[in-house]
Amino acid sequence: MIPIERPIFIVGAGRSGSTVFHNMLCGHPGVAWLPGTLLNRFPERIDLARTVMRALGYPVVGDALGRRIRPGECYPFWERLSRGFSAPCRDLTAEDVTEGARRRIRSAASRLLTRRRDRFLAKITGWPRIGFLSEIFEDALFIHVVRDGRAVVNSLLEVDFWRGWGGPENWMWGELSPDRREEWERSGRSFVVLAAIQWKILMDAMEKASATLGEERFMEIRYEDLCADTLGTMKRVVGFCGLPWESSFERAISAYELKDNNGKYRENLTSRQRADLEAALGGYLERYGYTLDESVGARL
Structure with missing residues (x-):
């Protein structure tokens, strides 16, 4: 097996634009x-996934595979x-790693690599x-994709898979802290506010988890910047990862036409819901460089 070095992990709250970036x-x-088309159905077939990685470099065959098999x-x-x-x-920490999990994950990641594709990405x-x-990977790199919390x-x-409709007792983000519970109750148990609380929980978890990583291992990009300057953002990402900038990659990136649809929340939510959302997220939005909407009044 090829030794695994500096694997790359894309992380972030769901609905943040990480899929297109990935x-x-x-x-x-x-x-x-990881080929989702394959491993979601046959999670044990890492050998076949490696065959796919090798075949992506073949003329004609690689292009066809790239269209049919998606990450x-x-x-x-x-x-x-x-x-x-x-x-x-709750978030998984170093204390949750068993020796069995360490061996299995390192082995599977290494078995996916090829001589050409020798950097693991997930x-x-x-x-x-x-x-x-x-x-598990002491030299792992992490790229955090951030998007305006209002759009998230x-x-x-x-979406049809958000579990907040069943209340925080039925989702996967743990019990609400007393402060978060009070915030939700004060809003009249607004689902808009509950979704905002979810985003804040995950942003807090990210800040805590990344606190010990230096800039050589942790990078943060905003989805809005990816849309506004796709090529420039991807050049920064590739440099952070220590990957060479290749002409084939530049051509592939240039084919993307990204559109920033963050403003949709203004059309979809009522003025009251927007006011509640603005109040719930205010400090967090400013922390990540987003401008508050002064046209709505805070209610919470």
């Missing part, structure tokens, strides 16, 4: 990624290697799991 970075010919988070794959990885009720959303993964909340309310 797809773009998987276009680099030096990274080996994925592949939680069945991770769950097979470490039970509880896919949906823990995307994991929700809880950061940075402490857990750093315990609006997107959560539109």
Whole structure:
């Protein structure tokens, strides 16, 4: 097996634009990624996934495979290697790593690599799991994709898999702290506010998990910057990862036409909901460089 060095993990709250960023970075010919089309159905077939990675470099065949087999988070794959990885009720830390999980994860990641694609790349959303993964890969790199929390909340309310509708007792983000519980109750148990609380929980977890990482191992990019300057942002990312900038990758990146749809929440939410959302997220939005909407009045 090829020794695994400096694996790359994309992390962030769901609905933050990490999927398109992941797809773009998987276009680099030096990274080996998890084929969602394959490993979600057959999580044990890492050997076949490696065959796919090798075939991506073949003329004609590689292009056809690239259109049919797409990257994925592949939680069945991770769950097979470490039970509880896919949906823990809190962030996973170094203390949660068993020797069995360490061996299985390192072995699987290494077996995916090829001589050309010798850098492991994976995307994991929700809880950061940075402490857990750093315990297994001490030289791992992490790229945090951030998006305006108002857009994230609006997107959560539109998807069919958000578990907040059942209340915080039925989701995977743990019990609400007394302060968070009081905030939700004060809003009249608003689902808009609950989705905002989810985003804040995950942003807090990310700050805590990444606190011990230096800038050589942790990078933060904003989805809005990726849309505004796609090529420039990807050049910074590739430099951070220590990957060469290749012409084939630049061509692949240039084919993307990203559109910043963050403003959709203004059309989708009522003025009252927007006011509640602004009040719930205010300090967090400013912390990540987002401008508050002064046209709505805070209610909370």
